[in-house]
Amino acid sequence: xxxxxxxNHEPTVKSNFTESFNVFSWDETLQSIFNKTSxxxxxxxxxxxxxLEDFKxxxxxxxxxxxxxxxxxxxxxxxxxxxxxxxxxxxxxLSNECQNICTYCxxxxxxxxxxxxxxxxxxIKEAEFLKAKGYDHILLVTGEANKTVGVDxxxxxxxxxxxxxxxxxxxxxxxxxxxxxxxxxxxLYAVLVYQETYHREAYKKHHPKxxxxxxxxxxxxxxxxxxxxxxxIGLGALFGLExxxxxxxxxxxxxKHLQKTYWKTKYSISFPRLRPFxxxxxxxxxxTDRDLVQLICAxxxxxxxxxxxxxxxxxxxxxxxxxxxxxxxxxxxxxTNPGGYAVEPETLEQFxxxxxxxxxxxxxxxxxxxxxxxxxDWAYFS
Amino acid sequence: xxxxxxxxxxxxxxxxxxxxxxxxSSSELMRDALLASESELxxxxxxxxxxxxxSDDILTHLxxxxxxxxxxxxxxxxxxxxxxxAQLSREALNTNWxxxxxxPDPKYLLPDPIETLKAAExxxxxxxxxxxxxHADPVLCKRLEDIGVQCVMPLGAPIGSNKGxxxxxxxxxIIEQSNVPVxxxxxxxxxxxxxxxxxxxxxxxxxNTAIAVSQQPVQMAVAFKMxxxxxxxxxxxxxxxxxxxxxxxxxxxxxxxxx
Numbered sequence: 001x002x003x004x005x006x007x008n009h010e011p012t013v014k015s016n017f018t019e020s021f022n023v024f025s026w027d028e029t030l031q032s033i034f035n036k037t038s039x040x041x042x043x044x045x046x047x048x049x050x051x052l053e054d055f056k057x058x059x060x061x062x063x064x065x066x067x068x069x070x071x072x073x074x075x076x077x078x079x080x081x082x083x084x085x086x087x088x089x090x091x092x093x094l095s096n097e098c099q100n101i102c103t104y105c106x107x108x109x110x111x112x113x114x115x116x117x118x119x120x121x122x123x124i125k126e127a128e129f130l131k132a133k134g135y136d137h138i139l140l141v142t143g144e145a146n147k148t149v150g151v152d153x154x155x156x157x158x159x160x161x162x163x164x165x166x167x168x169x170x171x172x173x174x175x176x177x178x179x180x181x182x183x184x185x186x187x188l189y190a191v192l193v194y195q196e197t198y199h200r201e202a203y204k205k206h207h208p209k210x211x212x213x214x215x216x217x218x219x220x221x222x223x224x225x226x227x228x229x230x231x232x233i234g235l236g237a238l239f240g241l242e243x244x245x246x247x248x249x250x251x252x253x254x255x256k257h258l259q260k261t262y263w264k265t266k267y268s269i270s271f272p273r274l275r276p277f278x279x280x281x282x283x284x285x286x287x288t289d290r291d292l293v294q295l296i297c298a299x300x301x302x303x304x305x306x307x308x309x310x311x312x313x314x315x316x317x318x319x320x321x322x323x324x325x326x327x328x329x330x331x332x333x334x335x336t337n338p339g340g341y342a343v344e345p346e347t348l349e350q351f352x353x354x355x356x357x358x359x360x361x362x363x364x365x366x367x368x369x370x371x372x373x374x375x376x377d378w379a380y381f382s
Numbered sequence: 383x384x385x386x387x388x389x390x391x392x393x394x395x396x397x398x399x400x401x402x403x404x405x406x407s408s409s410e411l412m413r414d415a416l417l418a419s420e421s422e423l424x425x426x427x428x429x430x431x432x433x434x435x436x437s438d439d440i441l442t443h444l445x446x447x448x449x450x451x452x453x454x455x456x457x458x459x460x461x462x463x464x465x466x467x468a469q470l471s472r473e474a475l476n477t478n479w480x481x482x483x484x485x486p487d488p489k490y491l492l493p494d495p496i497e498t499l500k501a502a503e504x505x506x507x508x509x510x511x512x513x514x515x516x517h518a519d520p521v522l523c524k525r526l527e528d529i530g531v532q533c534v535m536p537l538g539a540p541i542g543s544n545k546g547x548x549x550x551x552x553x554x555x556i557i558e559q560s561n562v563p564v565x566x567x568x569x570x571x572x573x574x575x576x577x578x579x580x581x582x583x584x585x586x587x588x589x590n591t592a593i594a595v596s597q598q599p600v601q602m603a604v605a606f607k608m609x610x611x612x613x614x615x616x617x618x619x620x621x622x623x624x625x626x627x628x629x630x631x632x633x634x635x636x637x638x639x640x641x
Contacts, residue, residue: 079595081542083405136432166429259489264459266488305489370407379429381458381467 016223017257018216021250026199030246036060045069050302055252058298059245067294074297074326081304086371087329088363089137090130091171091311093338094118094157098143100210102196104238104274104281106336107143109210117148122343123157127164129342133333133359136376137167139192141336144173144211151179155186162187167378169232173211174221180228189378192234192270193221198250199242206241222254226262233258233267234309239292240274240283248295252302268307268329269299275313275352289318293325300326312353319355319362323369332362386614388585390563391479391511391532393450397422398580399610400452400565402590404430406599409443415593417446419603425452425481425588428467433474452513454481460494461501468505480505481535482514491541495522499529506530515567518549523556523564534560535588537568538579542591544571547578557583573602573609580613581621 036057044054045066057063058070095117098107106113118126130138140157142149149172158168169190170183180191197203200215207213225233235254237247255267271292274283287295292314299308310319310327312334323330334353335341357365363373388395401421406412416424424444432438444451453471458464461484468480482505484498485491493516505512511532516522518536526534536556539545546569547553557564563585570576571592579587589606596602 079405080544080591083591083594084407085405166432264486264488367408372406372408374430376432377427377430378457379467379470381428381455381463381470 014223014227014261016220017254018220020257021198021219021253024250024253026246029249030243032056033060033245033249036062038062038065041066044301045073052249052252052256052302055298055302056249058301059248059295063294063298064290067290067297070297070301071293071325074300075324077300077304078326078328082328084371085374086323086327086366087137087307087374087377088135088359089139089167089169089309089329089331090133090135090359091139091141091331091334091336092126092130092161093141093336093340094123094153095142095145095149095338097145097148098210099146100144100212101208102212103206103208104241116338116344117142117145117153118157118338118343120156120160122339123160125342126339127161131164134363134375135359136165137169137329137378138165139169139171139331141170142172146173146211151175151182155183158183158187166376166380169234171234174218175224177224177228180225180230184228184230187380188230190232190234190266190268191221191225191230192236192268193218193225194234194236194238194270194272195219195247195251195254196238197241198237198247198254202242219254222258223261226258226265229264231266232307233262233265234270235267236270236272238272238274239287240281240285243285244287244291244295248298252299255303255306266307268309270309270311271296272311272313275354292318293322296322296326312355315354316357320365320369323366323371330362330366332357332359386618388563390513393423395422395586397607397610398586398614399576399607400425400567400586400588401593401603402588403427403440403444404590405594409439411599412440412594413443413446415599415603416444416449418600419593419607420448421603421607422448423450423452425454425590427456428453428471429457433470450479451475451477452479452481453477454483454515456483456485458484459486459497460484461497461504464497464501465504465508468501468510469508472510478509479511480513482512485515485541493517493537495519498522499525502526502531503529513565518552518556520552520555520559523560527560527562531562533563533565533585535565535567538566538575539569539571541568543569544592545569546571546575547582550582553579553584554582573605576606577609577613577616580610581616583617586610 033056040057041063044057096107097115101109167189171192203215222233235251237251307328308326309329311331366373397420399421400423401419403426431440455464455467458467464484472478484494486494498514502512502514513533515535523534539548565586566579566584567588570589576587593599593602
């Protein structure tokens with residue numbers, strides 16, 4: 001365009017989340033959540049643009065008597081924004097090799113389990129299986145083993161599954177910005193990276209060895225993703241390690257930082273609760289079904305457009321009911337072991353899933369809840 | 383009454399209600415509601431359809447002689463991606479009509495005026511019938527008109543907000559100045575909003591969420607159809623002027639005629 005205005009594309013330096021995160025004290029934050037009163041909750045419910053202080057009130061014990069009201073609001077706000085639909089996705093585990101020690105994870109380095117990393121042929125076999133089930137949005141999952149399952153392996157896996165799926169996400173070790181840029185250019189849509197816990201000391205305790213023990217590198221991963229222009233960033237904490245309320249507040253704080261800084265990016269939140277696995281850790285802090293419902297509704301009331309995702313970690317009755325309370329994407333029939341769908345269905349899983357129903361059954365369940373099952377909601381236009 | 387059709391590019395529409403396909407609880411319900419609306423131009427997100435699959439659920443449910451598909455570029459973030467999407471759409475869906483939506487902000491889905499203008503210019507050159515979704519910005523509308531778009535689609539309020547014509551003052555300027563049809567897109571949450579837009583002189587409205595998310599989408603679709611017809615009729619009949627004050631019963635200047 002000859003007459004077009006020249007726009008300066010020099011990137012401005014954007015501050016990392018750690019800068020705002022480091023001023024918070026865990027204990028004071030937790031205390032301030034527990035100090036919220038029913039008046040704070042009422043005022044949060046009445047506020048059309050809710051703040052993080054409102055979010056604190058909504059996840060506080062004081063909000064428990066307001067759960068039904070929160071659920072009704074969450075239901076109607078979700079419908080307004082997302083309509084009567086539910087996005088389906090499936091995780092596909094590529095490797096359980098891992099150099100990290102995570103006290104709560106079945107793939108942890110010291111766990112004596114058979115290790116497997118899928119070959120090209122095996123990846124395609126798994127992809128064909130999931131495609132035949134109807135899936136079009138896929139989540140590739142690995143442990144952290146940079147020599148065998150580094151960025152080249154992940155990039156190759158994306159190329160292999162690209163012909164099968166419209167939308168490819170990953171849940172792998174944190175990478176550098178240029179690596180995300182490379183994957184993004186080659187067809188990556190979203191990256192899920194959970195902080196596990198925002199409690200610095202507890203994080204250290206649960207991740208004593210491996211690259212993952214670097215708290216700051218992990219917490220700044222979403223900033224690198226934002227700068228790399230990845231389409232969607234998934235956040236979450238693993239519930240059971242530390243107090244879920246404080247961890248959720250910091251997740252929400254993280255979300256708000258990212259939304260303001262990387263305004264072109266979409267965001268999703270997941271709610272993994274610690275599940276039993278072979279040789280596993282007992283949750284330190286229990287999160288009940290009622291707590292989880294409260295949290296899901298609170299997120300929706302904080303943010304009308306954030307995607308909220310629920311996995312097969314949760315049991316059938318819970319999942320059947322939660323789909324109308326704010327959740328916008330759901331998986332089904334998941335296998336959490338590499339090759340678990342078609343290659344070698346019998347190997348050891350990362351964790352036990354709770355809802356083993358088939359994709360068809362979940363699809364039927366959603367329809368009976370008045371929800372249109374969405375398989376495809378993405379296309380690459382570049 | 384005079385036959386009152388709307389012409390965009392080479393197509394004549396007898397319905398001034400355009401609709402969308404998102405957010406319905408099933409494809410069957412979507413089809414029933416859209417047929418009930420008598421809408422002749424229905425927008426569908428390219429990212430939602432499987433253009434390589436002839437049995438795509440959405441497309442098969444929209445196969446009807448009255449329905450013209452209007453593919454939209456929802457999901458693209460810049461002009462380059464939008465042009466790519468439009469070309470893909472023309473090839474796969476056999477239409478050169480494109481609803482140009484570039485909203486890089488996934489939160490409020492507000493349109494990027496700079497990228498939209500760039501993409502529109504390119505698409506017009508490539509022979510597309512370009513229907514750009516934009517802010518209610520009168521200057522942008524004129525700029526788009528200058529480069530040859532076939533209509534403009536300013537928003538009434540953010541997409542899906544159902545808030546009505548929050549941009550009324552600017553919509554009135556756009557309608558007053560435009561040489562191409564003005565279609566109010568986004569924010570229309572009730573039939574009364576649609577009727578109001580038509581009374582203001584909009585050429586058409588586009589409604590999706592308010593129909594899809596209603597408890598009774600089919601009935602709501604009919605309600606919108608009637609509202610759009612009624613608003614248009616009122617516009618043609620010319621509304622009686624709104625009076626700020628009651629008219630004085632004893633005129634103050636009547637003495638002038640006595641002299």
